Amino acid sequence: MGLLDIPTDARGLVLFAHGSGSSRLSPRNTSVAGELWQAGLATLLFDLLSEDEERIDAQTRELRFDIPLLTRRLIAATHWVQAQPELRRLPIGYFGASTGAAAALSAAAQIPTVSAVVSRGGRPDLAGDALAHVRAATLLIVGGRDREVLDLNRHALARITCTARLEIVPGATHLFEEPGALERVAALAAGWFSTQLVLPAQATTAA
Numbered sequence: 001m002g003l004l005d006i007p008t009d010a011r012g013l014v015l016f017a018h019g020s021g022s023s024r025l026s027p028r029n030t031s032v033a034g035e036l037w038q039a040g041l042a043t044l045l046f047d048l049l050s051e052d053e054e055r056i057d058a059q060t061r062e063l064r065f066d067i068p069l070l071t072r073r074l075i076a077a078t079h080w081v082q083a084q085p086e087l088r089r090l091p092i093g094y095f096g097a098s099t100g101a102a103a104a105l106s107a108a109a110q111i112p113t114v115s116a117v118v119s120r121g122g123r124p125d126l127a128g129d130a131l132a133h134v135r136a137a138t139l140l141i142v143g144g145r146d147r148e149v150l151d152l153n154r155h156a157l158a159r160i161t162c163t164a165r166l167e168i169v170p171g172a173t174h175l176f177e178e179p180g181a182l183e184r185v186a187a188l189a190a191g192w193f194s195t196q197l198v199l200p201a202q203a204t205t206a207a
Helices: 027-038 051-060 067-082 099-110 124-133 147-157 181-196 200-206
Strands: 002-005 013-017 042-046 092-097 114-120 137-143 164-169
Touching: 013 027, 013 067, 013 099, 027 042, 027 092, 027 181, 042 067, 067 092, 067 099, 067 124, 092 099, 092 181, 099 114, 099 124, 099 137, 114 181, 124 147, 137 147, 137 181, 147 164, 164 181
Parallel strands: 013 042, 013 092, 092 114, 114 137, 137 164
Antiparallel strands: 002 042
């Protein structure tokens, strides 16, 4: 089950990859999705795990770290999008949070048509060797007080060979609950996707 929201004259589509026990109803990701919609981007929020898997994961906390499984689900969703007449013309981006960021990068490494990836408080290090094969422009957003994750992101950034940048939100912790922190994430994501997701006609005009 997913939540698809398409603004008039959409210029791109962003698929959200949740992680670490989150879901399509995550208030943080729905807030970011709203900002992307305002920027003219379609969004698809969906669950990478089934309801039964969510119940298992709530007890074991294992499936949220099964990056190959999460990656396969994200790739399947991407293929579904690419088969829809009203969506297939749109350039695709991924927004990944926590372990979902690793799935987003791993999927982007396998689907060259994915144009951009944004990671919020993500674990890109869990993408492993896939990092070197990512060709989608990548933005890593980390809270300044989320020190362990910040260190992991810095090391992951060094392994990405395409266009990539690390943005630190000063004073923010892992969940970006501080005043203004999530709004900063949304603004950074909207700016990145607006720049990197370009319709073919726009690209021709720009050339």
